[in-house]
Amino acid sequence: MQKLTKIFALVLLLTFIAVPGFAQDKDVEIAYVEWSCATASSNVVKAVLNEEMGYDADIVSVTAAAMWQATASGDVDGFVTAWLPVTHGHYYDKVKDEVENLGPLATGAKIGLVVPEYVDIESIADLDDHAAKFDGTITGIDPGAGIMSKSEKALEAYNLDNMTLGEGSGATMTAMLSEAVENEDWIVVTGWSPHWKFGRWDLKYLEDPKNVYGGSEDITTIVREDLKEDMPEVYAFLDRFSWDLSVMQGLMAKNQENGKPYENAKEFIKNHPELVDKWLGRS
The missing domain is CATH 3.40.190.10 (Periplasmic binding protein-like II)
Structure with missing residues (x-):
């Protein structure tokens, strides 16, 4: 009986070795x-x-x-x-x-800062002069996202002393964007393509002459x-x-x-x- 058990164990071991992917x-x-x-x-x-x-x-x-x-x-x-x-x-x-x-x-x-088409500025450099219309806030997403660290650098590079970067999530950002567009309020958000929001609303990237966000x-x-x-x-x-x-x-x-x-x-x-x-x- 003990001999049969050993033989069975050997056969089982050889099966695992012989059949490709069996034990994967x-x-x-x-x-x-x-x-x-x-x-x-x-x-x-x-x-x-x-x-x-x-x-x-x-x-x-x-x-x-x-x-x-x-x-x-x-x-x-x-x-x-x-x-x-x-x-x-x-x-x-x-x-x-x-x-x-x-x-x-x-x-x-692509990544960058995005506004609705009806917002009549074209460059990140223009944000500080119109900070009050944006409630002094860039609407961001989760703090660990790469676009958030780039946006922190944009605040410094463009001397946006009257603007702050708000943290949240992608869902929060699009919800706030939706509400702003419905009321034709000014809003600037962290944006990226591909994203479904560009198919839903008329949006544009703000120009980035200092190339903070890259190409x-x-x-x-x-x-x-x-x-x-x-x-x-x-x-x-x-x-x-x-x-x-x-x-x-x-x-x-x-x-x-x-x-x-x-x-x-x-x-x-x-x-x-x-x-x-x-x-x-x-x-």
């Missing part, structure tokens, strides 16, 4: 910040991993700083919402030797250092994952309308099989 960890964790672009991309990644690849993927909402640190430490597998080279440049510089940059998943992104940016995929070795199939998918901003913004708008980002992501991959095939190396 199927859990994948993707970090994201609750920005509309990040929500869209992260849910699409989750949907492909779960529905097409058979993984048990989840996405976890964190701050921007925590997103970078968790990937560097290996607590999460990666994220698909790094804005480089400007917005998240200071985060990347701190951990670039501990993560892997898989390159852009979308190009042509066009890439939205980039960042993964933990050893992901390729541990999960080559996941790594290959994330390395191929890319889409146009216009396509992304369409999904972002739908997410805003119904508040069901994962269901929308599943529908999206069902309706775009050619894109999914490209991401999975099937075409």
Whole structure:
């Protein structure tokens, strides 16, 4: 009996060794910040991993700083919402030797200060002279966001002594923007493209002659250092994952309308099989 037990244990061990992927960890964790672009991309990644690849993927909402640190430490597998080279440049510089940059998943992104079209100023340099009309406030988002640190620098660079930077969230910012537009009040907010707000209201970026916010940016995929070795199939998918901003913004708008980002992501991959095939190396 003891001999049979040993033989069974040996067969079981050989099974684990012989069958590729049998003992592979199927859990994948993707970090994201609750920005509309990040929500869209992260849910699409989750949907492909779960529905097409058979993984048990989840996405976890964190701050921007925590997103970078968790990937560097290996607590999460990666994220698909790094804005480089400007917005998240200071985060990347701190951990670039501990993560892997898989390159852009979308190009042509932008950040800056945004006002409604009816606000008749054109430059960040004009804000201080009209501070009273803006209640002395730039309406911001969560304090850990890269655009917030850039906005702090803008206050200094443009000597905006009569303006302060208000903290909040993306949802708070758009709610305040909505109310202001409805009443045709003056408001200036931290803004970025892609974002659904540009499809809903007539908005414009204020000119940035001092180039504090930088030019066009890439939205980039960042993964933990050893992901390729541990999960080559996941790594290959994330390395191929890319889409146009216009396509992304369409999904972002739908997410805003119904508040069901994962269901929308599943529908999206069902309706775009050619894109999914490209991401999975099937075409």
